Amino acid sequence: MLERHELEAFLVLAEELHFGHTAERLHVSTARVSQTIRKLERRVGVPLFNRTSRRVELSPVGRQLYEEVRPAWTRIGAALERAIDTGRGVTGTLRVAFTGAAAGQLLVGATEVFRQRQPGCDVQIREAQIGEVLPWLRDGEVEIVLANLMHAPGIIIGPVLAREARMLAVPSGHPFARRTSVSVEDLARVKVLQLPVTMPESLRADRTPRQTPGGRPIESGPSATTFQEMLTLIGAGQGVFPVGAHARRYYARPDVAYIPFSDAPPLEWGLMWRADGATARVRAFSQAAWCTVIPEASHRRTAERSLSGA
Incomplete structure (x- = not known):
């Protein structure tokens, strides 16, 4: 030896x-x-x-x-x-990632609280595409990510920091664009774009199901690796995709319309980190993020905060 x-x-x-x-x-x-x-x-x-x-x-x-x-x-x-x-406590540099503009704003608020509480620890922020979240966590590229919550082996999910209504992103010329709402059953009438096969099956089943709750089959469209690519495919008429309500504010486009679902559960956003990476600074950042969305006097109440800006 x-x-x-x-x-x-x-x-x-x-x-x-x-x-x-x-x-x-x-x-x-x-x-x-x-x-x-x-x-x-x-x-x-x-x-x-x-x-x-x-x-x-x-x-x-x-x-x-x-x-x-x-x-x-x-x-x-x-x-x-x-x-x-x-x-020793909270020191060194914490590498944090986020997906999407709205999550980026929420992350900035959490970072400000964290830095006030832990001045001895620096924070590096990066934007991740949805398909990069789990690889970055598993490879150690980042220590914690703020994104749509997804269940995967070896990944810890923190408290829900925000919930938002689901909408269906459709081409602006689609008949659905003239409606005030759509139903999940309406997905059987359109082609739904797909998430990459590298994403967890739980997330893909939630965002791009194979059939409606009533058992009607849903036609699969092309796959997209980034959100901007997804919106471009929608604008080109190649399919539709369920999104969060924040997209209407942060990703307004003349070729895409956002129609509220009348019967779909909300999307949940929160922090995720590796099970073997729960360091003191990761735990401290999670607590700071929680305090960002819940006032100190009401930590025990359930958080329901919209990312739509409404």
């Missing part, structure tokens, strides 16, 4: 390819680095570096070792950092 100081010396030297620079980064003497590497090479049985008077290079074995060890060492360091953050 390799010792920690041996791994550190090997990895830094593999990146610096210079004994002096490696010693500076490790805060040890050049002789100590050289001694550690020679000891490690004796244990491995072959040279890990090719040395000349002018340059240092990784040997083939050394390069293979570096490529296999570096990712694992990075993961160990990240895990240790998360443990330290949990133990």
Whole structure:
């Protein structure tokens, strides 16, 4: 088993390819680095570096070792950092993502409250497309996301921060555009655009069902990977799609009309994070977001807030 100081010396030297620079980064003497590497090479049985008077290079074995060890060492360091953050409290940088303009506004409010409460923690905000939410969470691109709630293995769903009425986005020239409301059963009369197959089945079944509550089949239309692409397909007459009421305000287009559903349940928005990523700063941000939509004096009441701006 390799010792920690041996791994550190090997990895830094593999990146610096210079004994002096490696010693500076490790805060040890050049002789100590050289001694550690020679000891490690004796244990491995072959040279890990090719040395000349002018340059240092990784040997083939050394390069293979570096490529296999570096990712694992990075993961160990990240895990240790998360443990330290949990133990010390809310520090470091929280990476947060959102989907859609309305969620972005809600996220800004939550971030302001969080920064007031936790001045020692920075927040980096990114916009995600709907199909990027789960991959970004699982790959560690971001730690927490504000989006339409979706159930998936290994993902924690926080409190519902907002609810909004559902509407059907249709081409502006469609007969439905002249109506004051539509029913879920009306979906059997149109072609419904689809979410990417990479999305959780629970979300796809909710937004793009295969049949109406009465059992009538719903025709599937093309798939779209972004919301703007979805609206463009709708404007081109290729189908319709259920959206939240906020779309009427934030995504007004001359080629798309938004018609309220008379019998569909509201859409729910909230925070999501990885089950193994519930750090102190993630929990603190969730609490700050909750306080953004619910006054301190009424935390125990149910939150029902519209993203439509009405």
